[in-house]
Amino acid sequence: MAKIIVAQQFCGPPNSGNGGYVCGLIAKDIEGPATAVLRARVPLDVSLSLLSEDGAMQLKDFEGGLVGRATPADRALLPTPPEAPSMRVAREAGARYAGHEQRIHPICFTCGPERRDGDGLRVFPGQIDGAPAGHVACIWTPHMDFVDPQGLAPIEVIWAALDCPGFFAWVAKEGRHGALLGTMTAEVLRRPRCGHEYIVMAWPLEREGRKETAGVALFAMNGEVMARGHQVWIVSAPPVASAAPTPVAA
DSSP: OEEEEOOGGGBSSTTSBOHHHHHHHHHTTSSSOEEEEEOSOOOSSSEEEEEEETTEEEEEOTTSOEEEEEEEOOGGGSOOOOOOOOHHHHHHHHTTOGGGTSOSSTTOTTTOTTSOBTTBOOOOOEEOTTSOTTOEEEEEOOOGGGOOTTSBOOHHHHHHHHHHHHHHHHHHHHOOOOEEEEEEEEEESSOOBTTSOEEEEEEEEEEETTEEEEEEEEEOTTOOEEEEEEEEEEEOOOOOOOOOOOOOOO
């Protein structure tokens, strides 16, 4: 059993861990594709337990409550990515990132524009010009502040970089809405080198009620697929409409 702490730096919502980052933490010791499911809000700056039980990696809080779980996954669950956009096209798409104009998740570890480079990942996916609605992309340069001894980005940082683009695929397709990452299946084929530019891409798959699925991928400059994933997002329930007030006569 290992003790881990998800620091405030790695938040998604202000009071909860970044979904992709936490999924990557839980799944990083699983060889090959893995599926991680988040069962509860991920508390920040507190000690959590990561342990192997019944063939799965489980993240639990101090009371023993299940926060998240990861298991080996069937590679067939992972979507085949579309052809990667060019670096120029991806860079131009990033300039159309919705978060530049709207306060969507301004302090999120992955996509928050208020996070400085090296503190957050600054992954800003926007609609690809000429592509189907919801196909988004951007350039991502893993910062040297995240480098491991091999000069590469850690698994959990790669999962985090793939997190929010799936959400913004649906923002670009349907307009702004709230959603939380529920399940993420991912495979890292080759880890990116810190300080180098890569292409992140995402695209919508299906919507069923409040459940949306998306595909995500990380590409090298030459179009090589370095990582790919499948995500399930749970759309926030709309607020309950209150009764209109009765007009009062003057």
